[in-house]
Amino acid sequence: MGGGYLGMWTAWHLLEREPNARVVLLERDRCGFGPSGRNGGFVNGYEDKLEMATERFGASAARRLIDAAGRAVAGIGEFCEREGVDAWYRRAPHVEIATNPAQDGSWADMTSTEVARHARSARFRGGFAMPGATVQPARLAFGLRDRLLTRGLRIFERSRVTRVTGTTITTDGGRVDAPRVVVAVNHAAGALRPFRRRLSTASSHVVLTAPIPEKLEEIGWTDGSALADHRTMLHYFRTTNDGRIVFGWGGGRMGYGTRRRRALDVDPKVCDHGEHMLRRFFPQLEGVPIEHRWGGPIDVSPIRLPQYRQDRRMMAGFGFTGNGVGPSYLGGQILSGMALDARDEFTSLPLVDAQVPLFPPEPLRFAGGSLIRAAMVRADEDADQGRLSSPPVRFVAGLPKRLGMSLPR
Numbered sequence: 001m002g003g004g005y006l007g008m009w010t011a012w013h014l015l016e017r018e019p020n021a022r023v024v025l026l027e028r029d030r031c032g033f034g035p036s037g038r039n040g041g042f043v044n045g046y047e048d049k050l051e052m053a054t055e056r057f058g059a060s061a062a063r064r065l066i067d068a069a070g071r072a073v074a075g076i077g078e079f080c081e082r083e084g085v086d087a088w089y090r091r092a093p094h095v096e097i098a099t100n101p102a103q104d105g106s107w108a109d110m111t112s113t114e115v116a117r118h119a120r121s122a123r124f125r126g127g128f129a130m131p132g133a134t135v136q137p138a139r140l141a142f143g144l145r146d147r148l149l150t151r152g153l154r155i156f157e158r159s160r161v162t163r164v165t166g167t168t169i170t171t172d173g174g175r176v177d178a179p180r181v182v183v184a185v186n187h188a189a190g191a192l193r194p195f196r197r198r199l200s201t202a203s204s205h206v207v208l209t210a211p212i213p214e215k216l217e218e219i220g221w222t223d224g225s226a227l228a229d230h231r232t233m234l235h236y237f238r239t240t241n242d243g244r245i246v247f248g249w250g251g252g253r254m255g256y257g258t259r260r261r262r263a264l265d266v267d268p269k270v271c272d273h274g275e276h277m278l279r280r281f282f283p284q285l286e287g288v289p290i291e292h293r294w295g296g297p298i299d300v301s302p303i304r305l306p307q308y309r310q311d312r313r314m315m316a317g318f319g320f321t322g323n324g325v326g327p328s329y330l331g332g333q334i335l336s337g338m339a340l341d342a343r344d345e346f347t348s349l350p351l352v353d354a355q356v357p358l359f360p361p362e363p364l365r366f367a368g369g370s371l372i373r374a375a376m377v378r379a380d381e382d383a384d385q386g387r388l389s390s391p392p393v394r395f396v397a398g399l400p401k402r403l404g405m406s407l408p409r
C-alpha cells in the first residue's frame, strides 16, 4: 500500500530477492504524488544521528544502522546508473551550518571560512560536513515506477485503500487478498489501529527560485552542496541542476490525526517564511522571483527515526520525520525482508520493533503538538534575534525531551 519511495523500494527489493514473487502495489493518487515526488532532494543517511542512535540503541547497533543508511545513499546512485534513470543524482557534501551564536557548538568542526568554500553568506558561521547526494525527487519517483513496471510489477493507481481486514485490502474499486501486506502510506499509517499512537503529522514546505546561475556564481555556491542550518525547525537549501535554489523549512503546521488537510500540502504562511529566510541568508537575491512553492505531510516519529513494525501479517514503515529520501531505500530493504520472514542484516536493525514512547491520542496530540511547535518556532526566532526566550517558551519547547522524545530534528 502506497506508491511513494518506501512502497516502491519495498517492491523493488522484493523482486530483487524473489524475482517470481507476485507483488501488487496500490496507490491512492499517482506514484510519486506524495512527498516522494516533491521533496527537497537531499539524499542522506544517519551520520548526524550517531550520538542519538547510540544513546537509544547502544554503540554496535547504532553503528550498523548508520553504515546501512550510508550504503543506501550509494545504493540509490547505483540504481540510477545501472537502470539508466536520469534522476539528476549527484554526490554532494551536506553541510550543516550555525547561523546564529546560539547554534554554535562543539558539533561544528568547520570554521566559517571553510563553510564559505561551499557558499557565502554573512549569516554563516561554523558547521560540519557529511557525505551525501542530491536528486530531482520526481525524476527518481517516476523513474523507479517505470523500472518497476518493466519488471512486471502490477501497479494500480487511483486505488485508495479504504479498509484492511487481516490481509484483505479493500479499495474504492476492488479487493486484494494477499499473504502479506506492506503499509507504506506515510502519515496515513496512523489510521491503522496498531500504529495509531506511534506517529504524528506535521508538514514541510519549499520555495523554488527562477534559474539564477549568475547569482550562484556571485554567492560562490557552485559545488552542488546541500546546506541546512542548525535550528530546531530547520531550514534546508540547495541548488538544482538548472541553476535554481530550492529553500525549505521544516516548521509547517501540525495535522489532526490522519486527516488530509490542505495546509499540509500548501500553506502560504509557511512558504512566506521560507521566502523571507532565503532572502535573509542571501540578500543578493532581492528581486529574484520565486516560481513555485509547495509542501507536503511529514510523518513524525517520537525518536526522529523511522519505525518498522509488524502486526501479524501486516508490516509497516513510517516516521521518516522529514528525512526519507535516502532512508526509504533502506526501508525497502527492511520491509522486503520482513515480508519474506528473512532474518538478515536488515531485519535485525534496531529500527525494527524499536521501543518508542507513544504520542497522546487526538485531540491532545494536535493541541499539544501545535503548542510545542509554536514554542519551538518562537525559540528559534528568539535565538536569531539574540534574545533569551521567556521561561514558558523554554518550558514548552523542552517538553518532548522530558518525555523521552527527540523532536523534531
Ligand SMILES: Cc1cc2nc3c(=O)[nH]c(=O)nc-3n(C[C@H](O)[C@H](O)[C@H](O)COP(=O)(O)OP(=O)(O)OC[C@H]3O[C@@H](n4cnc5c(N)ncnc54)[C@H](O)[C@@H]3O)c2cc1C
Pocket (backbone or CB within 6 Å): 001, 002, 003, 004, 005, 006, 007, 026, 027, 028, 029, 030, 031, 032, 033, 034, 035, 036, 037, 038, 039, 040, 041, 042, 043, 044, 159, 160, 161, 162, 184, 185, 186, 187, 188, 203, 204, 205, 206, 248, 294, 295, 296, 297, 298, 320, 321, 322, 323, 324, 325, 326, 327, 328
Ligand atoms: C516539502 C518536503 C521536502 C522534503 N525534503 C526532503 C529532503 O530533502 N530529504 C529527505 O530525506 N526527505 C525529505 N522530505 C521527506 C521525504 O519526502 C519523505 O520522508 C519520503 O518521501 C517518504 O516516502 P514515503 O513513501 O514514506 O511517503 P509518500 O511519498 O507520502 O508516499 C506514500 C504514498 O501513499 C499513498 N497513500 C496514502 N494513503 C493511501 C491509501 N489509503 N491508499 C493508497 N495509497 C495511499 C500516497 O498517495 C502516497 O503516494 C521532504 C518532505 C516534504 C513534504
